[in-house]
Amino acid sequence: MARHRVFINYHPANDQWxxxxxxxxxxxxxxxxxxxxxxxxxxxxxxxxxxxxxxxDNALRVSKVTIVLVGM
Incomplete structure (x- = not known):
């Protein structure tokens, strides 16, 4: 199975977990x-x-999926 290239956007202080x-x-x-x-x-x-x-910028360009973690 092919692996997806993913950029995960998150706030380290709130969403590192x-x-x-x-x-x-x-x-x-x-x-x-x-x-x-x-x-x-x-x-x-x-x-x-x-x-x-x-x-x-390269990470954003080559990723196929972006995950945005939104916390409190």
Whole structure:
């Protein structure tokens, strides 16, 4: 079965737990290639424009699916 290239967009301080759950689920079935930015690579206290520069445009271009985790 082909694996889907997925970009996961989330807020590390609020939704990291959900990203971990997706990663655990993926380990069981090996269904996706995670192209999202590692939370350690993003300093949440920096300006939005600076954070956006960390997200590689290439990851967004080559992904076929985007998952947006929306928390509280």
């Amino acid at each position: 959900a990203k971990y759950e997706l990663q655990k689920w993926n380990q069981q079935g090996n269904l996706l290639v995670d192209l999202s930015v590692n939370s350690k690579d993003v300093d949440d206290s920096r300006p939005t424009e600076t954070i956006r520069k960390v997200i590689p």
